[in-house]
Amino acid sequence: xxxxxxxxxxxxxxxVGIFVFAISGALVAVRKDLDVFGVLxxxxxxxxxxxxxxxxxxxxxxxxxxxxxxxxxxxxAAGLLTFYFHPALGRMERxxxxxDAFGLGLFCVTGALKGLAYGLGPVPAALMGMVTGIGGGMVxxxxxxxxxxxxxxxxxxxxxxAGAFVAVGGARLDLPVLVVAVAGAGxxxxxxxxxxxxxxxxxxxxxPASV
Amino acid sequence: xxxxxxxxxxxxxxxVGIFVFAISGALVAVRKDLDVFGVLxxxxxxxxxxxxxxxxxxxxxxxxxxxxxxxxxxxxAAGLLTFYFHPALGRMERxxxxxDAFGLGLFCVTGALKGLAYGLGPVPAALMGMVTGIGGGMVxxxxxxxxxxxxxxxxxxxxxxAGAFVAVGGARLDLPVLVVAVAGAGxxxxxxxxxxxxxxxxxxxxxPASV
Amino acid sequence: xxxxxxxxxxxxxxxVGIFVFAISGALVAVRKDLDVFGVLxxxxxxxxxxxxxxxxxxxxxxxxxxxxxxxxxxxxAAGLLTFYFHPALGRMERxxxxxDAFGLGLFCVTGALKGLAYGLGPVPAALMGMVTGIGGGMVxxxxxxxxxxxxxxxxxxxxxxAGAFVAVGGARLDLPVLVVAVAGAGxxxxxxxxxxxxxxxxxxxxxPASV
Numbered sequence: 001x002x003x004x005x006x007x008x009x010x011x012x013x014x015x016v017g018i019f020v021f022a023i024s025g026a027l028v029a030v031r032k033d034l035d036v037f038g039v040l041x042x043x044x045x046x047x048x049x050x051x052x053x054x055x056x057x058x059x060x061x062x063x064x065x066x067x068x069x070x071x072x073x074x075x076x077a078a079g080l081l082t083f084y085f086h087p088a089l090g091r092m093e094r095x096x097x098x099x100d101a102f103g104l105g106l107f108c109v110t111g112a113l114k115g116l117a118y119g120l121g122p123v124p125a126a127l128m129g130m131v132t133g134i135g136g137g138m139v140x141x142x143x144x145x146x147x148x149x150x151x152x153x154x155x156x157x158x159x160x161x162a163g164a165f166v167a168v169g170g171a172r173l174d175l176p177v178l179v180v181a182v183a184g185a186g187x188x189x190x191x192x193x194x195x196x197x198x199x200x201x202x203x204x205x206x207x208p209a210s211v
Numbered sequence: 212x213x214x215x216x217x218x219x220x221x222x223x224x225x226x227v228g229i230f231v232f233a234i235s236g237a238l239v240a241v242r243k244d245l246d247v248f249g250v251l252x253x254x255x256x257x258x259x260x261x262x263x264x265x266x267x268x269x270x271x272x273x274x275x276x277x278x279x280x281x282x283x284x285x286x287x288a289a290g291l292l293t294f295y296f297h298p299a300l301g302r303m304e305r306x307x308x309x310x311d312a313f314g315l316g317l318f319c320v321t322g323a324l325k326g327l328a329y330g331l332g333p334v335p336a337a338l339m340g341m342v343t344g345i346g347g348g349m350v351x352x353x354x355x356x357x358x359x360x361x362x363x364x365x366x367x368x369x370x371x372x373a374g375a376f377v378a379v380g381g382a383r384l385d386l387p388v389l390v391v392a393v394a395g396a397g398x399x400x401x402x403x404x405x406x407x408x409x410x411x412x413x414x415x416x417x418x419p420a421s422v
Numbered sequence: 423x424x425x426x427x428x429x430x431x432x433x434x435x436x437x438v439g440i441f442v443f444a445i446s447g448a449l450v451a452v453r454k455d456l457d458v459f460g461v462l463x464x465x466x467x468x469x470x471x472x473x474x475x476x477x478x479x480x481x482x483x484x485x486x487x488x489x490x491x492x493x494x495x496x497x498x499a500a501g502l503l504t505f506y507f508h509p510a511l512g513r514m515e516r517x518x519x520x521x522d523a524f525g526l527g528l529f530c531v532t533g534a535l536k537g538l539a540y541g542l543g544p545v546p547a548a549l550m551g552m553v554t555g556i557g558g559g560m561v562x563x564x565x566x567x568x569x570x571x572x573x574x575x576x577x578x579x580x581x582x583x584a585g586a587f588v589a590v591g592g593a594r595l596d597l598p599v600l601v602v603a604v605a606g607a608g609x610x611x612x613x614x615x616x617x618x619x620x621x622x623x624x625x626x627x628x629x630p631a632s633v
Contacts, residue, residue, distance in 0.1 A: 032569060034626075035574060035575045035625060041579075052479065057263065057272060061481030062480045062481055066479065066546040066550075067546070118273070120278070143560070143570065145564075145569045146356055205294055205297055268474065268485065270481075335484070358566060362463065367459075415458070
């Protein structure tokens with residue numbers, strides 16, 4: 001099934017998103033005392049894992065990243081950079097987190113639109129948008145043998161799902177792609193940034209957990 | 212490749228199975244102190260993960276659950292119910308386990324029949340039946356960062372495999388689908404219930420493990 | 423998309439590789455105190471997981487192992503053997519490691535060639551070769567709830583990637599398949615064996631990890 005040829009702007013934005021996701025993965029690897037290969041794999045799975053999950057689920061195989069060497073080069077570069085300069089990058093983590101919020105906004109929109117392009121209905125397409133945004137970090141945490149950070153109160157997935165729904169709604173209304181993308185990504189990124197700034201947390205279950 | 216249109220009975224039974232699987236996933240999330248999103252994701256992956264694994268492996272993408280909003284709504288409902296009423300649900304866990312045994316029986320049969328419908332031989336089709344039954348719980352445990360419960364002595368996968376083989380054998384003999392389903396699911400569910408009741412355990416390796 | 427009919431030699435070599443991989447998976451399961459089913463699943467995922475991951479990513483579903491009962495029988499045999507004779511097998515682990523190096527060499531070549539056969543470019547095809555070699559062990563470690571061993575200094579993935587690149591290069595030069603296979607697998611296996619013998623380690627990040 002053909003997807004529309006992505007614009008240069010979109011490819012660049014996509015690569016920047018993959019780059020910052022990959023840096024967050026590589027930093028987790030360094031903190032877990034992994035070797036250079038572990039750093040590269042966590043960089044790669046964090047940067048590309050969400051898109052891989054989405055593409056495998058919707059049957060868009062091989063994933064786009066396997067057909068375009070730039071998508072493989074970017075996480076390798078991010079991983080090596082982190083491997084050599086992780087003390088400096090670790091100190092810039094606040095900045096990484098801000099860029100990460102932009103990557104999340106972008107991925108939830110592109111993932112949702114790709115889901116629609118492959119014939120999914122609105123709710124599954126929005127879900128695929130969320131998976132694109134959060135899947136890489138989940139695979140990273142599984143490979144680092146820890147419970148995914150996004151399950152522990154961080155407000156991350158809900159903004160991604162909201163942005164994906166805005167993108168799906170805009171596409172259904174036949175709004176121009178740029179408007180859809182800016183609205184969906186804008187909502188997601190803004191919500192995520194305010195959540196970081198105000199320390200908003202996702203609600204936790206209340207009452208004693210029975211054993 | 213077309214699969215036969217499922218009957219209303221089968222869809223309802225399928226949704227009930229997903230519902231009880233999702234509750235078991237959500238209860239694990241509550242006990243691991245995850246937030247509302249973690250509860251929903253563990254509900255969703257436990258309820259739908261087995262079918263997703265099967266569909267991705269046999270190439271039946273996108274999985275049926277992504278083409279039918281009811282399949283997405285049910286785990287969300289189970290997750291929210293557990294999020295708000297987990298103390299009560301936790302006390303009913305015995306009941307949940309019994310329903311879970313019915314879900315397992317159903318999933319091992321539908322998974323095996325779908326494997327056959329996609330051209331697999333009898334052994335791989337039975338394996339896909341087992342994967343459909345146990346896959347969701349395995350993904351749940353990986354995301355909760357613990358060794359899958361079904362590897363630790365619980366008699367769960369063997370009944371699922373047995374039920375799947377009965378379903379495959381019945382389908383090969385061209386028996387009516389209802390007979391095949393009742394025989395396969397009946398064997399699996401009965402075996403599982405007796406195993407719970409009599410505390411049967413899967414055998415463990417004996418002798419000292421060399422290090 | 424058709425892949426060329428594999429020769430008898432290749433099938434036998436493939437089955438031997440799966441067998442030794444499966445034994446390494448089963449030994450991990452025994453050491454983690456898993457039951458017989460856990461032993462069989464870790465044997466199966468370690469032996470077949472890399473190929474499954476590759477086939478799902480390149481869209482070659484259902485994976486070859488699901489279409490050929492010998493590929494399912496071999497890990498079951500390896501798992502049962504380990505279940506009953508693990509003290510003896512554990513003492514032979516040095517031998518298992520040597521055979522494992524041969525399996526790795528073989529898998530990185532067959533994986534890379536299959537990637538090319540499915541239309542991937544040289545870099546993604548080499549990556550698929552590496553995934554075929556290392557994927558099973560990664561899935562094994564995730565299911566055993568531990569950080570993959572290949573991230574912790576063991577020199578394992580780099581030789582696999584190198585062998586895969588040799589195979590891709592040879593195939594691009596239209597060298598005979600046997601020459602390509604011997605060169606790629608030879609480089610990978612030799613490198614791996616020397617790394618075991620000389621205790622070579624993959625480089626670790628230096629400097630304090632910021633928290």
